[in-house]
Amino acid sequence: MTTHKASCQCGALVAEAVEAPDFVVACNCVACQKRTGSPFGAAAYFGKTVFNVTGEPKTWSRRAESGRKLENHFCETCGSTLYWTLEMRPDHVGVPIGNFDSDSPTPIRAIWMQEKHDWVSFPEDWPTYEKGSPS
Numbered sequence: 001m002t003t004h005k006a007s008c009q010c011g012a013l014v015a016e017a018v019e020a021p022d023f024v025v026a027c028n029c030v031a032c033q034k035r036t037g038s039p040f041g042a043a044a045y046f047g048k049t050v051f052n053v054t055g056e057p058k059t060w061s062r063r064a065e066s067g068r069k070l071e072n073h074f075c076e077t078c079g080s081t082l083y084w085t086l087e088m089r090p091d092h093v094g095v096p097i098g099n100f101d102s103d104s105p106t107p108i109r110a111i112w113m114q115e116k117h118d119w120v121s122f123p124e125d126w127p128t129y130e131k132g133s134p135s
């Protein structure tokens with residue numbers, strides 16, 4: 001049974017997960033800013049085995065600061081990035097929470113605080129990290 005469904009802006013790409021995300025993170029890094037055009041990105045990470053995509057995404061990859069590869073999978077029609085895969089977390093896929101059609105997951109921590117826009121603030125009870133998530 002699908003618990004979460006996400007789609008690109010035009011609807012050509014659809015992602016579904018049959019289990020809840022393992023973690024949900026707000027990321028202030030410049031790469032997420034560029035990807036979204038927003039001051040930060042927020043994404044839910046699902047186990048690869050519970051995640052399924054319909055449609056034909058294009059792929060663009062970059063190296064994270066760690067040197068490890070990150071691949072963005074996006075719609076060639078509307079340009080939305082629907083999910084990404086990471087060499088650092090090979091068992092997970094990240095899905096931007098803005099792409100969920102309902103029941104958008106809530107982040108539990110914020111990372112890359114050192115690149116955060118000054119006016120952005122997060123709930124006081126969230127753990128925050130200057131760079132990426134520990135481990």
Ligand SMILES: [Zn+2]
Binds near residue numbers: 008009012013078080
């Ligand atoms: Zn699209």
Ligand SMILES: [Zn+2]
Binds near residue numbers: 028029041
């Ligand atoms: Zn980021």
